[in-house]
Amino acid sequence: MSQRVTIDPVTRIEGHLRVDVEVDGGKVKKAWASGQMWRGVENILIGRDPRDAWAITQRICGVCTTVHALASVRSVENALQLELPVNAQYIRNMIILAHAVHDHIVHFYHLSALDWVDVTSALKADPAKAASLAESLSSWSGNSKAEFSKVQQRLSGFVGTGQLGIFTNGYWGHPAMKLPPEINLIAVAHYLQALEVQRHANKVVSILGGKTPHIQNVVVGGVANALAVDSQAVLTVERLLAVKDWIDQLADFVKNVYLVDVAVVGGSYPEWTQIGRGIVDYLCVPDIPLDGRNTEFALPGGHIAGGDLASFKQIRTHDDAYFKDGVSESVKHSWYEGGKGPLHPYKGETRPQYTDFQDDGKYSWLKSPTFYDKPMQVGPLPRVLAMVAAGHKPTIDYAAHALELVSTVAKTKVGIDALHSTIGRHAARAVACAVEVDELARQWDLLLASMAKGDLKTFNKPVFPQGEITGVGMHEAPRGVLSHWIVIRDGKIRNYQCVVPTTWNAAPRNERDEPGAYEACLAGTPVAIPDQPLEVLRTVHSFDPCLACAVHVVDQERQPVIRVKAA
Amino acid sequence: MRVVVLGVGNVLLSDEGLGVRAVERLQRINCLPPEVEVIDGGTSGMELLEQIEGIDALIMVDAIRAGAPPATPIRLAGEALPVFFRTRLSPHQVGLSDVLASLELLGRSPRHICILGLQPQSLALGMELSRAVEEGMPALLAMVTAELASLGLAAPAKSCGGS
Numbered sequence: 001m002s003q004r005v006t007i008d009p010v011t012r013i014e015g016h017l018r019v020d021v022e023v024d025g026g027k028v029k030k031a032w033a034s035g036q037m038w039r040g041v042e043n044i045l046i047g048r049d050p051r052d053a054w055a056i057t058q059r060i061c062g063v064c065t066t067v068h069a070l071a072s073v074r075s076v077e078n079a080l081q082l083e084l085p086v087n088a089q090y091i092r093n094m095i096i097l098a099h100a101v102h103d104h105i106v107h108f109y110h111l112s113a114l115d116w117v118d119v120t121s122a123l124k125a126d127p128a129k130a131a132s133l134a135e136s137l138s139s140w141s142g143n144s145k146a147e148f149s150k151v152q153q154r155l156s157g158f159v160g161t162g163q164l165g166i167f168t169n170g171y172w173g174h175p176a177m178k179l180p181p182e183i184n185l186i187a188v189a190h191y192l193q194a195l196e197v198q199r200h201a202n203k204v205v206s207i208l209g210g211k212t213p214h215i216q217n218v219v220v221g222g223v224a225n226a227l228a229v230d231s232q233a234v235l236t237v238e239r240l241l242a243v244k245d246w247i248d249q250l251a252d253f254v255k256n257v258y259l260v261d262v263a264v265v266g267g268s269y270p271e272w273t274q275i276g277r278g279i280v281d282y283l284c285v286p287d288i289p290l291d292g293r294n295t296e297f298a299l300p301g302g303h304i305a306g307g308d309l310a311s312f313k314q315i316r317t318h319d320d321a322y323f324k325d326g327v328s329e330s331v332k333h334s335w336y337e338g339g340k341g342p343l344h345p346y347k348g349e350t351r352p353q354y355t356d357f358q359d360d361g362k363y364s365w366l367k368s369p370t371f372y373d374k375p376m377q378v379g380p381l382p383r384v385l386a387m388v389a390a391g392h393k394p395t396i397d398y399a400a401h402a403l404e405l406v407s408t409v410a411k412t413k414v415g416i417d418a419l420h421s422t423i424g425r426h427a428a429r430a431v432a433c434a435v436e437v438d439e440l441a442r443q444w445d446l447l448l449a450s451m452a453k454g455d456l457k458t459f460n461k462p463v464f465p466q467g468e469i470t471g472v473g474m475h476e477a478p479r480g481v482l483s484h485w486i487v488i489r490d491g492k493i494r495n496y497q498c499v500v501p502t503t504w505n506a507a508p509r510n511e512r513d514e515p516g517a518y519e520a521c522l523a524g525t526p527v528a529i530p531d532q533p534l535e536v537l538r539t540v541h542s543f544d545p546c547l548a549c550a551v552h553v554v555d556q557e558r559q560p561v562i563r564v565k566a567a
Numbered sequence: 568m569r570v571v572v573l574g575v576g577n578v579l580l581s582d583e584g585l586g587v588r589a590v591e592r593l594q595r596i597n598c599l600p601p602e603v604e605v606i607d608g609g610t611s612g613m614e615l616l617e618q619i620e621g622i623d624a625l626i627m628v629d630a631i632r633a634g635a636p637p638a639t640p641i642r643l644a645g646e647a648l649p650v651f652f653r654t655r656l657s658p659h660q661v662g663l664s665d666v667l668a669s670l671e672l673l674g675r676s677p678r679h680i681c682i683l684g685l686q687p688q689s690l691a692l693g694m695e696l697s698r699a700v701e702e703g704m705p706a707l708l709a710m711v712t713a714e715l716a717s718l719g720l721a722a723p724a725k726s727c728g729g730s
Contacts, residue, residue, distance in 0.1 A: 041692065044692060044693065059577060059579050059610075065609065065611070102614075158671075195616065195669055195673065198613060199616065202613075202614050203617075213609055213614040213615065
């Protein structure tokens with residue numbers, strides 16, 4: 001007999017993501033991913049000044065404020081065909097990269113590590129054994145026996161006073177938890193160290209962006225940062241030196257802790273390289289522009305069909321017709337008025353039409369985006385595979401290094417094919433993070449070199465023509481391809497659509513009833529205990545879902561979040 | 568003494584953003600002593616860790632769904648606070664409650680935490696507050712200044728010319 005397991009919410013208190021799985025014979029047979037909240041934020045923008053759109057769109061999401069701000073100004077600049085000063089690109093690039101590094105570290109340690117790490121088991125570890133294991137894998141200074149003993153004592157005190165309740169619903173003791181106590185202790189220690197290190201990335205964003213969590217320095221045409229070699233009020237060399245120091249500390253942690261931990265977890269759960277493959281049509285866009293017209297990039301992007309790197313087709317500029325013409329969205333299974341088939345975002349409509357959750361009909365507030373009519377997977381895995389396919393040397397090297405570490409831990413040769421999986425998405429995210437932290441340092445060098453030549457320009461004034469223009473703002477955000485699409489008429493916004501990474505990945509079935517990435521990747525996932533569906537959460541969390549952050553209401557009424565019934 | 572008044576919520580969803588709107592008004596209307604830092608937290612999580620760690624008091628201002636009539640003022644503190652933590656689904660979701668949990672683990676939690684808010688009327692899309700919540704805002708601001716007063720901090724209205 002099959003069972004229906006409903007996890008609602010998967011993400012946060014208000015439940016923007018609901019996942020239903022039909023479990024039969026201990027495995028997921030069929031899955032539904034459903035966005036549970038309407039996000040027609042685009043409707044707020046219609047009729048407004050395009051220069052204000054970025055400040056409003058950065059409120060869409062609590063975690064991804066900067067990415068929406070940047071995609072939004074890029075859409076307006078693309079419509080105007082406006083060239084930017086390179087200094088503005090360097091400053092934006094550093095914000096993009098510091099935000100990405102922050103996001104990846106927090107995702108692994110604070111969002112998803114507890115899917116794999118049993119905190120209570122760390123209490124049984126021998127700190128000396130943990131230290132010798134950690135030191136054999138990395139030169140990180142925080143891997144000493146003294147450090148691990150200290151963490152264990154703190155944790156023990158915490159558990160002793162019953163405060164572990166703040167990690168409610170940790171699946172302690174679940175049969176799918178397999179790490180030995182020493183590795184659990186190392187992970188808990190690094191969880192705490194990551195809390196310290198993530199601040200450095202946040203500081204880089206706040207110095208360059210003027211403020212955090214909502215940056216204030218972005219303007220259509222560049223950035224509002226005034227550059228100076230020597231002044232108290234603006235971005236000076238002295239403040240940039242502090243930024244460099246934080247970047248170096250981030251790089252140390254990412255390469256010597258994060259990348260190693262992911263390899264250790266991956267190598268300890270080899271069966272998870274065979275789970276969660278799903279959609280292997282991958283899409284990412286190039287980012288970190290090196291010129292004012294978005295035609296040269298530090299990090300390449302493109303499209304991979306059927307998981308075959310040889311099929312890679314590069315997206316060359318932020319004006320590339322291959323991307324612009326390929327995207328459309330279907331609402332056949334979404335709670336919107338439809339009937340017109342898939343629509344290109346410039347023609348996109350957002351008119352709600354709620355029904356109940358209908359397994360074979362409408363069941364989500366998310367639309368279903370496709371690229372040339374096919375569902376895609378987006379995120380760090382597509383990004384890493386595309387960069388490898390494009391011959392990007394740093395990515396090739398870090399990917400090889402990570403797979404070597406995994407092979408050492410797993411005691412068997414693990415190749416790049418293992419990346420098409422639940423655990424592979426974590427590995428790819430760590431590889432992307434290492435590439436991004438190096439690129440962050442390089443963008444810092446480029447900015448300083450430009451300033452040294454006497455170029456302090458950061459802004460080109462936009463001029464809005466009469467009549468109608470359209471533009472797309474592409475951005476390879478931490479969670480994958482983000483695109484904002486704008487139609488401007490006589491200087492006012494006429495239409496606006498955001499096609500966000502989680503919409504690609506958590507999409508409901510499309511016009512041809514093909515499942516989205518979460519749904520496809522969940523098929524075949526084992527489920528040992530239906531009312532503790534840890535394995536389902538592992539696969540969903542490997543994408544770093546980001547739907548829930550838009551709402552923040554304190555709810556005094558406790559509601560059950562997992563329901564199981566006979567299907 | 569260091570005190571943070573943190574407004575949270577999404578300003579694109581009408582009353583959902585009442586916490587952010589409240590702290591904007593607090594800064595506009597009241598003279599705040601130097602011990603008090605006001606933060607527009609939006610819907611952020613871990614980005615806020617730095618600013619609230621090791622402080623003496625955290626006053627969060629938020630929409631609170633308590634099944635009460637619209638704009639009912641609500642204060643959660645002490646025994647009532649665990650309710651806030653308990654509503655989280657899992658350890659994986661980094662929201663503000665997780666930031667506070669992390670600070671607890673680091674031994675750097677704010678010593679005093681309270682949540683002040685109003686029952687929202689509308690969470691519909693839009694940048695304006697509902698009429699009921701709009702009318703309830705002065706009461707909410709009065710709760711914030713009363714909370715500050717209980718910590719020994721005066722925040723008189725600017726028009727009173729207190730300073």
